[in-house]
Amino acid sequence: xxxxxxxxxxxxxxxxxxxxxxxxxxxxxxxxxxxxxxxxxxxxxxxxxxxxxxxxxxxxxxxxxxxxxxxxxxxxxxxxxxxxxxxxxxxxxxxxxxxxxxxxxxxxxxxxxxxxxxxxxxxxxxxxxxxxxxxxxxxxxxxxxxxxxxxxxxxxxxxxxxxxxxxxxxxxxxxxxxxxxxxx
Numbered sequence: 261x262x263x264x265x266x267x268x269x270x271x272x273x274x275x276x277x278x279x280x281x282x283x284x285x286x287x288x289x290x291x292x293x294x295x296x297x298x299x300x301x302x303x304x305x306x307x308x309x310x311x312x313x314x315x316x317x318x319x320x321x322x323x324x325x326x327x328x329x330x331x332x333x334x335x336x337x338x339x340x341x342x343x344x345x346x347x348x349x350x351x352x353x354x355x356x357x358x359x360x361x362x363x364x365x366x367x368x369x370x371x372x373x374x375x376x377x378x379x380x381x382x383x384x385x386x387x388x389x390x391x392x393x394x395x396x397x398x399x400x401x402x403x404x405x406x407x408x409x410x411x412x413x414x415x416x417x418x419x420x421x422x423x424x425x426x427x428x429x430x431x432x433x434x435x436x437x438x439x440x441x442x443x444x
Contacts, residue, residue, distance in 0.1 A: 261325065262334055262433060263368065265341040267404075268375035269396035271382050273421060277375065277414070278339035280422050281429070287333035290324035292340040293317040307353045314345045314360050334433060342367060347399050369409070371432050373425055374400055376415030 264281070266274040275292060282289035293316035298305065305313075321338050328336035342364045349356040377393035404411045412428040414421050 261329060261336060262370045262429070262436060263325065263336055263338070264371045264373065264429060264432075265338040265369040266373045266375060267341050267343050268400055269377055269393040271379065271393070272375035272377055272397075273379050273418060274375055275339050276418065277373070277421055277425060278337045280418075281337050281425055284422070284426060285333070285335050285337075285429070287335050287337070288324045288328040288331065289337035289339060290317075290320040292344075293320045294340065294344070305352075307349065307357070310345055310349050310353075311357055311360070314342055314357075314363075317342065317345070318363070335429065338369075341369065341372070343400065343403055347396065347403070351396075364407075370436070371428060372404060372409050372411040373428070374404060374411050374413050375421070376413060378415050379418075 266278050268274060275295075278289045278291070294313045297309070297313050297316055301309065317338075317340065324338065325336050342360055345360055346356045346364060349360070374397075377397050381393070401413070410432070412424070414424050414428075416424065
C-alpha cells in the first residue's frame with residue numbers, strides 16, 4: 261500500500277488536500293491528531309503534550325492504514341507526520357525527544373507532499389506563526405532533503421494543488437505497479 265504524508269507549515273491546506281485526495285482515490289486518510297488534542301486540552305502545549313500528540317498521530321496513521329488495507333485500497337493519506345512534531349518541538353523547546361527522532365528515521369512514506377505557503381493565511385486559535393511560514397517551509401524542505409525523502413513540493417490554487425498531488429501519486433502508483441509486474 262502506498263503511504264502518502266502531507267507536511268508543511270500551518271495554514272497551507274494539508275487537511276483540505278488530504279480530504280480531497282482520499283475522496284479522489286476513494287480511500288482513507290488520517291486527520292492531524294494535534295488539532296484534535298489541542299481542541300480538547302487548549303492551545304498552550306508542553307513538550308510532554310507534543311509527545312502525546314506524536315503518539316496519537318502514529319496511532320491515527322496505523323488505524324487509517326489498517327482501514328485502507330481492509331478496503332483493499334492501494335493508497336492511504338496522512339494529514340501531517342512526525343516531522344511536524346520535530347520542527348515544532350525544536351522551535352518551541354530547543355530540542356526534540358530522542359524517541360521521536362528515532363521514529364522519524366524508521367518511518368517510511370512512499371511519498372511526502374510538502375505544501376507551499378502561497379495560500380492566504382487563515383486565522384485559527386490553534387495556529388501560531390502567520391508571519392513565519394516561509395521560515396518553517398524552508399526547515400521542512402531542508403529536513404526532507406537531508407532524510408533523502410521522496411517528496412514533491414505542491415503549490416498554487418487548491419485546484420492546482422490537487423492536480424499536482426494526483427500527478428505525483430499516480431507516478432508512484434504506476435512505478436509501484438510496474439515494479440510489482442517485474443517481480444512476478
